[in-house]
Amino acid sequence: MKLKNLILAIKDQGPFKRAFRNFCITGNAWGLFHINSHQRADTGKEKVGYNTKETALKSAEAMGKKRDTHFSTYRCAYCGKFHIGKNRENK
Helix, strand or coil: CHHHHHHHHHCCCCCHHHHHHHHHHHHHHHHHHHHHHCCCCCCCCCCCCCCCHHHHHHHHHHHHHHHHHCCCCECCCCCEEEECCCCCCCC
8 A cells, every 4th residue: 555545545535524524433434444445355356446536436327227226436545546336334
């Protein structure tokens, strides 16, 4: 994990107020530090990396329609690209 990617991932969490809430209150953002934020848990292969948030959002929307569930985008602290995922609560 590179420091630059870590900083970008934390900044991508949004305004400081929201990032603080995610880290300190709800704990949702701690997943950014887990290796499974960068690779698939079932196969260990790297997740698809998107260069821009816009392309990741388009892909997340298409995947959500296909699977009838909500997917979110996030910047990876390991590679610096954007990935698609869903949280346990599926919000």
